[in-house]
Amino acid sequence: MRVACIINPRAGRRPHPESVIAELRRAAARRGWELRTVTTHGPGEATEIARSLVPGNDIIIAAGGDGTVHEVSAALIGTQVALAVIPCGSGNGFARSFRIPLDPLRAIDSLIGSEQITVDAGTVEGRHFFATAGIGLDAEISRRFAAGYHRRGIWPYFRHGFAAWVAYCPQKVTIQSRSISLVAEPLVVAVANTEQYGGGAKIAPGASPSDGLLNITIVEDGSFLRLLITFLRLFTGSLDRSPLVRQMTATEFTIHRQEPGPYHADGEPFYGPPVLHFSVVPRALRLLVPGRTHRG
Known part of the structure; x- marks a missing residue:
């Protein structure tokens, strides 16, 4: 071997x-x-x-x-x-x-x-991802975390996350597939092949990397208290029970944004066009x- x-x-x-x-x-x-x-x-x-x-x-x-x-x-x-x-x-x-x-x-x-x-595997704009991808606050956190390469670890990630949340302004997006058509102003749109980001934070409880589907998790904005409770649910595997969260599955879909902006694939930050195309590659x-x- x-x-x-x-x-x-x-x-x-x-x-x-x-x-x-x-x-x-x-x-x-x-x-x-x-x-x-x-x-x-x-x-x-x-x-x-x-x-x-x-x-x-x-x-x-x-x-x-x-x-x-x-x-x-x-x-x-x-x-x-x-x-x-x-x-x-x-x-x-x-x-x-x-x-x-x-x-x-x-x-x-x-x-x-x-x-x-x-x-x-999933793909977004021709890039493969194997755990998660997405737009919104998590993409901005990935960008900030990558720029702070000299200070790695979980706690710097939380620090970057709080700073990004304070500065972030949600944008209107449209998500479309054969069975989905919705408009939202989400804090996060996460596209998951597996359950979690890392550090035990489960953004898509129940997601399977071998079912031929991508799991879409939409987290709406809310008050500080409601967002704090939702954040804590990431670590208890109960995010799907938050009133700020919507979840669905698809094999292929698009996210239409108002303007170009950041997205991430497995936590790696990229800059993309207003319309992002996602699809699954089975097995x-x-x-x-x-x-x-x-x-x-």
Whole structure:
């Protein structure tokens, strides 16, 4: 079995990359894998590295945060190469969604008894995403968080979130699909393939990455108290019970905005046109997940 690992040394958490590499080499030796490791040096580089490693490898491991997973996964769409994840980021939403141990060394150990599954992907304006995408406040938070690259972690994310909420002004949008046509002035429109953003914040409770559907969560604006209660529901898995929240599913739809603006894909910020096109790609990615005895 030929395995490559792409490591992001600037991911939000430790252990040191050398510790990850050493433990991974021990795991590879136990399983008889032929292992190669590559370190990234800048944003976007992991996709090109992964693309170059597809020929000649059976598994490519993303060792980093959700951004690293996003970049590596984009290169594996539609290939026979499986993705594995060693979570080293701040939120690790992708790893949480598939019960991959959040401790990097335990995640490496779980690779020994892993199982392969096939999961969907979403697309927005030709970009793939595997957990969540969207517009509104969460896109603005992603933009601010990315700009503050020197201060990673969950608490800076909350700080950026509060500052973004104070400054954010909701815009009117129209969401259209074969079965949906609605107009709203939402605080957030989240498009989810999995349940959560990261850090245990479930924006789409019950979303499945293997049902061929995208889950749309619309969060309306409200008073500070109502928004605070809604925010807390993110962490109890009960967001769908908030009176400020509407949820629906679709395989393909568009969001019409009044003007160009930011959006995010797996927490990575982008700037897009007034009309954004979303769709699902069923069974797009092969993924290694822990066997029953190693699940986080």
